[in-house]
Amino acid sequence: MPVLGARILDWFGFGPRDHAAHGHGHHDHASGSHSHGVIDATIATTDRGIWAIKWSFVILTITAAMQMVVVALSGSVALLADTVHNIADATTAIPLWIAFLLARRKPSPTFTYGLGRVEDLAGIIIVGIILFSAIVAGYQAIDRLINPRVVTHLGWLAAAGVVGFLGNEAVAVFRIRVGREINSAALIADGYHARTDGLTSLAVVLGAFGVWLGFALADPIVGLLITLAIFGIVWQSARSVLTRMLDGIDxxxxxxxxxxxxxxxxxxxxxxxxxxxxxxxxxxxxxxxxxxxxxxxxxxxxxxxxxxxxxxxxxxxxxxxxxxxxxxxxxxxxxxxx
CATH class of the missing domain: 3.30.70.1350 (Cation efflux protein, cytoplasmic domain)
Known part of the structure; x- marks a missing residue:
């Protein structure tokens, strides 16, 4: 990234943070980091988490905005399903961001362990958001199967699918890597479903190709398949977050x-x-x-x-x-x- 661009991002609070932290130990299955020095360990890790959340929000917002333009042009329900879920995925940054901010608070006489559990609550909210997006996408796909419509601008539709893949993969890399660094189940789970979203975005390209070959129902069928993939993400994410909420551990x-x-x-x-x-x-x-x-x-x-x-x-x-x-x-x- 050019130096000027990096400085602009830093001015707006999107630049990476410097920490007095380092990892040690050779038996680290969680890929975490144990911090030392004058920087409080919790603040250091949550700053890192907030950095990842900010970037995720920016990338997915831009991705969804670009896709929404193509949805309006093409009338593709497959791309609509992918876009709705990308919007929901960007929205999940909000509860995660709030959770990380609250986790920075020091323990109090009431909350003697601090507010780290808010991350688990954020995970539940995220699962709810993803579930809602799956229901919306599923409804639209089924409606289009019953009431077929012409899909146009197939070239732009395929390009939008590729954009969705690239945007989600970038977010997945951020969330999984940082989630492992700070051992946040909510952030790791969100990263993995972002990676799956990237693969489902490629399905939009497949749907566009099917329509181009003359199979009009390829678009709503792909939309329905994307919906099923989203429901799978809901199940995996819910299981992970609920396990931690019940004090389950690997x-x-x-x-x-x-x-x-x-x-x-x-x-x-x-x-x-x-x-x-x-x-x-x-x-x-x-x-x-x-x-x-x-x-x-x-x-x-x-x-x-x-x-x-x-x-x-x-x-x-x-x-x-x-x-x-x-x-x-x-x-x-x-x-x-x-």
Whole structure:
């Protein structure tokens, strides 16, 4: 990008942010980043998320605007379905943007964990928006199957499909990459459905080719197929977001905890739990050590485990480590380490 263009984007708040952050650890399945330095980790990651959301909104708005012009010219219901969904996809930037802004707020006496859960709520709103766009697109496609209309400007129609693909792929790259960096389920889910949208946009080209060959129903059929693809996105996104809302977690996360504990032979994990609060991971772990150990030695073990956890799990925001008896099946009582 030319230097002048980059400066203009930065003036309007769309330039990338500089962070005092870096990733570390070799067992990082989440591709996160554990931040250090004077910049608060949550603010740094949410700034990065907001940057991706802004770019997504700009790209999809431009894409949808260009497609809408061709919809008016061609009368294509397939392109209409794709455009409606691109508009809905751009609109999803709003709840995500609000969620990331709220997540920057410090914990309060009421919200002691902060407002990271707002990201999950934003995910639910996004699912609702996508579902609505699927219903609208499906209705239009079915209506066109019943009441066929002539589709014109086939060259422009095909070009609009390609534009839709390029716009959505650009957004997908932004959202997935940044979502993985900051471990935001909502942002990653939105990125993957943007990628699927890009593929469905290419279906518009196929529909235009079918009409050009003389098969008039190719356009509404493609529109209906795009609708079915959107419903598939709704299902996948809803499952991902609801899993996190119910404190569900990838079993690999517990595997990471076990892997980190293996570097501290004196600590035997009795119980390990973890959950996401927004895009930050919180772990609750009970370990067993020899009862004859002095308190100071037990503290050294918990400190060593905590160090290994943060070293191997860059997305980890907090680790609550409790002590249990060496022969206990379940943790009880104990010492907390943060």
């Amino acid at each position: 079993p690999d996360v517990i595997g990471d905890i076990q892997h980190a504990a293996a570097h501290v032979p004196a600590a035997r994990i009795v119980e390990a739990k973890a959950r996401w609060i927004g895009h930050r991971l919180h772990a609750d772990i009970a370990i067993a050590v020899e009862e004859s150990l002095p308190v100071c030695e037990a503290k050294k073990i918990t400190a060593a485990l905590e160090h290994q956890l943060f070293e191997h799990m860059p997305a980890l925001a907090a680790a609550n480590i409790r002590l249990a008896n060496a022969d206990a099946d379940h943790p009880h009582g104990g010492h907390d380490s943060h």
